[in-house]
Amino acid sequence: MMPVDNALRLALLIAFLHAVRTPLAGADGSSIDKVYHPYVEQLEWELEWRATHADRDPLSSVKRLQQHRLGLGRAISEYVFVEAYLIGTQSADDSLELEAYEVEVLWQLSEQGEYAVDYGLLFELEKEHGEDIWEASSALLLEKELGRFSVTANLGLTYEGGDDIVNEWETALAMQARYRYSPRFEPALEFYAGEDTLGAGPVIGGREKLGGLQALTWQLGVVLGMDEDTADYTVRALLEYEF
Amino acid sequence: MSVLRLFTACLLLMPLAAQAKAPVIEIEIRNHLFQPEEVLIPAHTKVKLVVYNRDKTPEEFESYELNREKVIMGGRKANIFIGPLEPGVYPFFGEFNPKTAQGRVVAQ
Secondary structure: OOHHHHHHHHHHHHHHHHHHOOOOOOOOOOOOOOOOOOOOOOOOEEEEEEEEEEEEOOOOOOEEEEEEEEEEEEEOOOOEEEEEEEEEEEOOOOOOEEEEEEEEEEEEOOOOOOOOOEEEEEEEEEEEOOOOOEEEEEEEEEEEEEOOEEEEEEEEEEEEEOOOOOOEEEEEEEEEEEEOOEOOEEEEEEEEEEOOEEEEEEEEEEEEEEEOOEEEEEEEEEEEEOOOOOOOEEEEEEEEEEO | OHHHHHHHHHHHHOOOOOOOOOOEEEEEEEOOEEEOOEEEEOOOOOEEEEEEEOOOOOEEEEEOOOOEEEEEOOOOEEEEEEOOOOOEEEEEEEOOOOOOOEEEEEEO
16 A cells, blocks of 8 residues: 555544544434454354443433343354344433344455455444334444554444434444454453544453354453543443354 | 545545455365465465365364454355465464364465
8 A cells, every 4th residue: 555545544534533523413322332343254143242331421410321232143144244132221220121122234345354454334223112213323344454453443324313313413433453462362442432422441352262163252441531521431341152 | 514524534444446466375175174284475475365165064264373264165265365474384273173174374
């Protein structure tokens, strides 16, 4: 890749960062979740739990806000992975209850290492439980291998609509720089930016092979808020059983 | 306007063009063995491995050192791009038959 291309990409990334911090409408919610990689493993089934815990949501003043996702996914081809989720929330004042359902499709668009950057697309459709609120999202997934580092970016665009919400567009950016120290331990730094989110922090993760296609993947991290709209800290955790 | 900027940034951040053609090296999986087991490649050069699975059952080419993981269905082939690599030995194995399907890439 020519240096001018790198300069162009950096300039565009800065422009994108500015775009995701520019409010589009009355926005809502933290975009801290996980960073997706643009790869599909054929034949894989996946049972996934992931959760976030924010100490205090500055916008709603809700304390100890937790979101839990329980998902079941399957690779339906060499390049397409489909997963369905149940999403629940709980807080200091409310017990765990079902909040939404979601279906997502991850489409791997290039072979790993084929081009200067690996890329894929993520599509999500979410419906709030008991309310007429729909959320349709798409994200461009980019990953670049730099020696033992892997740098990943998710550039997201979401449309929220329905009778129970003000229709609006939202943008989001999630980035991860991961060091492939060993399969069982990989430290990383993550950055999240969205309408109501600006935060960064350390994440650790690993993968334990269980034989055949079976493996257990885990991640644990803390994202520190970098503005007044983001919780001071958000703990995020992930556990995936692949089979 | 932010949405327009977002889309523009997304499109332009995508890979602009394919890189120069990588050298191609062919590997076979037969009776749950990689043939050849040792694959010599030039260091500091991207290489395209074309892996033919001659068995009827699927196999997975896996290597943490190469940062690659790819399932190859029985009777099918897969393209795996590796490198540019520093000189050294990079082991790989077949995840479905790890005791027999083992090999290594030697970059020199």
